[in-house]
Amino acid sequence: MNRIAVIIVAGGSGSRMGAEVPKQFLVLDGLPILMHTIRRFAETLADARTIVVLPAAHIGYWRNLCREYAFTTPHEVCEGGATRFESVRRGLDHAGDAGLVAVHDGVRPLVGREVILRAVRDAQAYGAVIPVVAPVDSLRRIADGGSNIVDRSAFRIVQTPQVFHTEILRKAYRQPFRDSFTDDASVVEADGGRIYLCEGSYMNIKITTPVDIVTAEALLKVR
Ligand SMILES: Nc1ccn([C@@H]2O[C@H](COP(=O)(O)OP(=O)(O)OP(=O)(O)O)[C@@H](O)[C@H]2O)c(=O)n1
Numbered sequence: 590m591n592r593i594a595v596i597i598v599a600g601g602s603g604s605r606m607g608a609e610v611p612k613q614f615l616v617l618d619g620l621p622i623l624m625h626t627i628r629r630f631a632e633t634l635a636d637a638r639t640i641v642v643l644p645a646a647h648i649g650y651w652r653n654l655c656r657e658y659a660f661t662t663p664h665e666v667c668e669g670g671a672t673r674f675e676s677v678r679r680g681l682d683h684a685g686d687a688g689l690v691a692v693h694d695g696v697r698p699l700v701g702r703e704v705i706l707r708a709v710r711d712a713q714a715y716g717a718v719i720p721v722v723a724p725v726d727s728l729r730r731i732a733d734g735g736s737n738i739v740d741r742s743a744f745r746i747v748q749t750p751q752v753f754h755t756e757i758l759r760k761a762y763r764q765p766f767r768d769s770f771t772d773d774a775s776v777v778e779a780d781g782g783r784i785y786l787c788e789g790s791y792m793n794i795k796i797t798t799p800v801d802i803v804t805a806e807a808l809l810k811v812r
């Protein structure tokens with residue numbers, strides 16, 4: 590396997606969660622969310638270099654949390670930016686000479702070993718791989734003051750880790766930011782890259798609003 594760098598982006602403010610601290614620091618089953626996430630990768634990719642991107646104002650807070658929870662899983666810390674795009678770009682500066690880079694949301698603490706290994710294996714072959722799941726609800730497009738049903742089989746819900754050959758991701762992240770860059774795949778695609786899909790997991794939720802905390806607590810019990 591190529592050497593791999595894991596960039597865990599946790600530089601956001603968690604505005605939709607509305608908590609007193611950014612959601613990545615909230616405690617889930619006795620441990621801050623971000624520590625669950627880092628552990629999942631350390632357990633699965635023991636030799637990977639792990640870079641954790643944090644809000645500049647919370648780096649000291651994180652170091653205190655690590656002491657408080659006696660969290661010793663190895664990781665490097667770097668300062669994030671105003672957007673996820675900027676945070677990933679800064680994380681990439683720390684990826685060194687790894688052949689592959691996996692970018693994962695710090696707020697997806699339930700990511701499983703199978704999804705991580707599948708994305709990494711497929712990225713070695715295809716260069717740019719993202720995990721997805723099929724929507725389980727009906728979908729409607731809002732248009733012209735009304736809405737129309739769309740064919741849900743034509744859509745997939747996108748997750749992380751998104752894994753790339755490092756040179757593909759580095760080149761893509763030299764582009765100027767666009768509002769359409771919601772994930773790493775959108776950045777690579779805008780640079781002319783082709784994105785391959787692999788199977789994600791319905792367990793791999795992104796903690797975004799308070800209800801996700803309740804869901805994640807429940808899911809942790811069944812793992
Ligand atoms: N400037 C930013 C914004 C987001 N992220 C990270 O990208 C991931 C996915 O973003 P999201 O769920 O939108 O997190 P927030 O931006 O923190 O949430 P919100 O949009 O509700 O403010 C999170 O792990 C978040 O910390 C980041 O590293 N740097």
Ligand SMILES: C[C@](O)(CO)[C@H](O)COP(=O)(O)O
Binds near residue numbers: 673748749771772
């Ligand atoms: C990267 C991501 O988690 C893939 O689903 C998602 O695009 C992040 O979106 P958000 O707007 O930052 O919540």
